[in-house]
Amino acid sequence: MSRNDEVASVLEEFADRLEATGVEYKPTAYRRAAENVRDHPTPIETLVQEGEEAVQGIDRVGDAIAAKIVEYVQTGSIEELEELRSEFPVEIDALTRVEGVGPKTVGTLYEELGITTLDELAAAAEAGEIREITGFGETTEENIRENVPFARQARERERLGDARPIADAAVTYLADADPVATIEVCGSIRRWRDTIGDVDLLVGSDDPEATVAGFTDWPEADAVIEAGTNKASVRADGLRVDLRVVAVAExxxxxxxxxxxxxxxxxxxxxxxxxxxxxxxxxxxxxxxxxxxxxxxxxxxxxxxxxxxxxxxxxxxxxxxxxxxxxxxxxxxxxADDLPTLIEEGDVRGDLHTHTDWSDGDASIEGMVAAAADRGYDYHAITDHATGPGVFGNTGLDPANLADQAAAVDAVRKEASIPVFHGVEANITADGELATDDDTLADLDIVVASPHAALGTSDDATDRLVRAIEHPAVDVLGHPTGRMINSREGLTVDFERLATVAAREDVAIEVNANPARLDANGEAVHAAIDAGATIVINTDAHTPGEFEHVRYGIHTARRGWAERADVLNTRSADGVRSFLEG
Missing domain, CATH: 3.30.210.10 (DNA polymerase, thumb domain)
Incomplete structure (x- = not known):
C-alpha cells in the first residue's frame, strides 16, 4: 500500500490551516497538489527515493510543495506545518466536519472565541456566543448547533473508500504468508457499507501464533495496538485493523x-x-x-x-x-431460492458522468476518452458542470462554452475508438428548475441534473427533485441527496415517490460511485428497483484514476439488490442511446 493518500491528507491539512489563517492562493495550490498526489499511479515514497525532481513530475506539484513532500516522507513531519499547528492549535479536521464550517470560519472562531475543539464549538453555540460574532448571527449559530452531533458521529466511522484500500493491502500481504490457508475481510467492510468502524480480517490457519507474528510485522502498520495467540490489532494510516485467526475447519x-x-x-x-x-x-x-x-x-x-x-x-x-x-x-x-442475480464488477460498460479540464476536472477530453477506452469501456460521456449555484470555483460552462465544447467533442469522436456522448451536469436550483436554458440542453446527448446548493433540511426536497426529473431534457438524476459522507447529510428524500416518477419519466437514478458520496445509497436503489426505475452507476470522475471508484458504486447498487438489467450503463452504446432518445 502506497502512502499517497497519507501525503495527500497532510497537504489538505496544510491547505486548511493556511486558509484559516488568512493566506490567499496557496491553499488552492496545496489542494490541487493533494488531488494529484492521491491519484498518481506511482507510490509517492518511490518518487521521493528518486529525488525531488521526480516528485515535481506530479502535475501541479511545484518545487516548494515537492520539498515538503520529501521532508514528510523522509522525516514523518513538515516543519512549517508543525509551526502552523503550534500557532493555530485547533482540531481543524473535526471542526470542518461541521456543515457550514470551513477553514476561514474556524479561523474566525479561534480568533474571536478561542474555539479549538468540537466540544468547545458546541458549548459556544449552546451559550449563544457565536451569534455575537460579526457576520455570523442566529441562523449560523443554530446551523452549527444542529450539525455538531453529525460531525461527532462522522468522526467515529471511516468512509468505505478510505478503509477498503487498507483492507485490500492487508489481505494481499497476509495471503502470501505460509501459515495462512485462507483469508477474507469481514464485518461491515465486507458488506460494503458506506462507512465502517474498524477493518476486520479473518484468517483460517493451523498456526495462529505464526500468523499473528507475521501480521504484526506488516510494513504498512504504524503501530501494534495488541497481540495475542490468535488475535492482534494494528494501526495503519490512522485506522485500526483487527485480525482474528480461526481453525481452517471452522x-x-x-x-x-x-x-x-x-x-x-x-x-x-x-x-x-x-x-x-x-x-x-x-x-x-x-x-x-x-x-x-x-x-x-x-x-x-x-x-x-x-x-x-x-x-x-x-x-x-x-x-x-x-x-x-x-x-x-x-x-x-x-x-425460496429467489435471490437476485446481482450486478458484478466488470458489468459496467461505460461511464455517463465525468468531468474534464473544461470545468473542474484535471484531464482533457482526449485524455478522459482515451483512458476509458484503455479501461475496456465501450463508450464514454463528457458531462462537465454547467454554470449554476454550488459549482466549485465558478468553473461551470455557459451556453457559449458548451457549444465550443461540442465542437471539441466532435473532433475527439473522429479519432476515438469508442463512441463519445456529449452532455452536461446541470444544476438543480432550490425550486427544482434547471440552471441551464432549454435550448442549450436540447442540443446535448445526455443531461445529468444534480443538486449542488441549498442542501439543508427541507420538507420540499422531494418536490424539488421531482420537478427536475419531470423536465423533458433530463436523462439522469445525479447524486440525488447531494450528501458528502462524514461531511454533510444532504437532502432528505422520499425515494419511493421519487423512483415512481423517475420510472414514469424514463430518468435514471444515479449511484454516484465517488466514495465521498455513494449517492443514491443501497436503500434508495432498492426503492428504485421496486418502482421499476432505471439505475446508472457513474464515477463522477474528475481524473482518469477515479474510474477505479466504479467498484464502490457497483457494490452500493448490489446492496440495493440491483441486477445487471437494472443498470443503464451495463447496456451497449446503442442501448444507452435508445434510452437517452426515448
Missing part, C-alpha cells in the same frame, strides 16, 4: 458470523433453531437430541462450518451475498 462458520449484520445473524440463528440446529462462529450443530444445547459452543453433532456456503446449505438456504445481509428479506429469499 473458517466458513466464523466468516458468516463475523460478517454480520447483527440483524441478519439473528434471523439466520432463528431459522436454525426452528430446525433443531444451532449456528455460531464454530459451525452448524445438530442439537435435536441434546438435553442442553447451551451447555457449550460446540455441543451437538457438527454438520457444517468449513465453508460459508455450507453453513447456509445446512439451513436449506442459498448462499447470500454479503451486501444483502441486512435482514431486509434476504433470508426468506434465500430459503
Amino acid at each position: 473458517f466458513g462458520a466464523a466468516l458468516q458470523y463475523f460478517t454480520g449484520s447483527r440483524d441478519h445473524n439473528i434471523a439466520v440463528r432463528n431459522r436454525a433453531l426452528d430446525r433443531g440446529l444451532k449456528v455460531n462462529e464454530y459451525g452448524v450443530f445438530d442439537v435435536s437430541d441434546v438435553a442442553d444445547p447451551e451447555a457449550g459452543q460446540r455441543v451437538g453433532d457438527r454438520i457444517a462450518g468449513e465453508t460459508e456456503a455450507g453453513v447456509y446449505e445446512a439451513l436449506e438456504m442459498a448462499w447470500i451475498p454479503p451486501e444483502l445481509r441486512e435482514n431486509t428479506g434476504e433470508v426468506d429469499a434465500a430459503a
Whole structure:
C-alpha cells in the first residue's frame, strides 16, 4: 500500500490551516497538489527515493510543495506545518466536519472565541456566543448547533473508500504468508457499507501464533495496538485493523458470523433453531437430541462450518451475498431460492458522468476518452458542470462554452475508438428548475441534473427533485441527496415517490460511485428497483484514476439488490442511446 493518500491528507491539512489563517492562493495550490498526489499511479515514497525532481513530475506539484513532500516522507513531519499547528492549535479536521464550517470560519472562531475543539464549538453555540460574532448571527449559530452531533458521529466511522484500500493491502500481504490457508475481510467492510468502524480480517490457519507474528510485522502498520495467540490489532494510516485467526475447519462458520449484520445473524440463528440446529462462529450443530444445547459452543453433532456456503446449505438456504445481509428479506429469499442475480464488477460498460479540464476536472477530453477506452469501456460521456449555484470555483460552462465544447467533442469522436456522448451536469436550483436554458440542453446527448446548493433540511426536497426529473431534457438524476459522507447529510428524500416518477419519466437514478458520496445509497436503489426505475452507476470522475471508484458504486447498487438489467450503463452504446432518445 502506497502512502499517497497519507501525503495527500497532510497537504489538505496544510491547505486548511493556511486558509484559516488568512493566506490567499496557496491553499488552492496545496489542494490541487493533494488531488494529484492521491491519484498518481506511482507510490509517492518511490518518487521521493528518486529525488525531488521526480516528485515535481506530479502535475501541479511545484518545487516548494515537492520539498515538503520529501521532508514528510523522509522525516514523518513538515516543519512549517508543525509551526502552523503550534500557532493555530485547533482540531481543524473535526471542526470542518461541521456543515457550514470551513477553514476561514474556524479561523474566525479561534480568533474571536478561542474555539479549538468540537466540544468547545458546541458549548459556544449552546451559550449563544457565536451569534455575537460579526457576520455570523442566529441562523449560523443554530446551523452549527444542529450539525455538531453529525460531525461527532462522522468522526467515529471511516468512509468505505478510505478503509477498503487498507483492507485490500492487508489481505494481499497476509495471503502470501505460509501459515495462512485462507483469508477474507469481514464485518461491515465486507458488506460494503458506506462507512465502517474498524477493518476486520479473518484468517483460517493451523498456526495462529505464526500468523499473528507475521501480521504484526506488516510494513504498512504504524503501530501494534495488541497481540495475542490468535488475535492482534494494528494501526495503519490512522485506522485500526483487527485480525482474528480461526481453525481452517471452522473458517466458513466464523466468516458468516463475523460478517454480520447483527440483524441478519439473528434471523439466520432463528431459522436454525426452528430446525433443531444451532449456528455460531464454530459451525452448524445438530442439537435435536441434546438435553442442553447451551451447555457449550460446540455441543451437538457438527454438520457444517468449513465453508460459508455450507453453513447456509445446512439451513436449506442459498448462499447470500454479503451486501444483502441486512435482514431486509434476504433470508426468506434465500430459503425460496429467489435471490437476485446481482450486478458484478466488470458489468459496467461505460461511464455517463465525468468531468474534464473544461470545468473542474484535471484531464482533457482526449485524455478522459482515451483512458476509458484503455479501461475496456465501450463508450464514454463528457458531462462537465454547467454554470449554476454550488459549482466549485465558478468553473461551470455557459451556453457559449458548451457549444465550443461540442465542437471539441466532435473532433475527439473522429479519432476515438469508442463512441463519445456529449452532455452536461446541470444544476438543480432550490425550486427544482434547471440552471441551464432549454435550448442549450436540447442540443446535448445526455443531461445529468444534480443538486449542488441549498442542501439543508427541507420538507420540499422531494418536490424539488421531482420537478427536475419531470423536465423533458433530463436523462439522469445525479447524486440525488447531494450528501458528502462524514461531511454533510444532504437532502432528505422520499425515494419511493421519487423512483415512481423517475420510472414514469424514463430518468435514471444515479449511484454516484465517488466514495465521498455513494449517492443514491443501497436503500434508495432498492426503492428504485421496486418502482421499476432505471439505475446508472457513474464515477463522477474528475481524473482518469477515479474510474477505479466504479467498484464502490457497483457494490452500493448490489446492496440495493440491483441486477445487471437494472443498470443503464451495463447496456451497449446503442442501448444507452435508445434510452437517452426515448
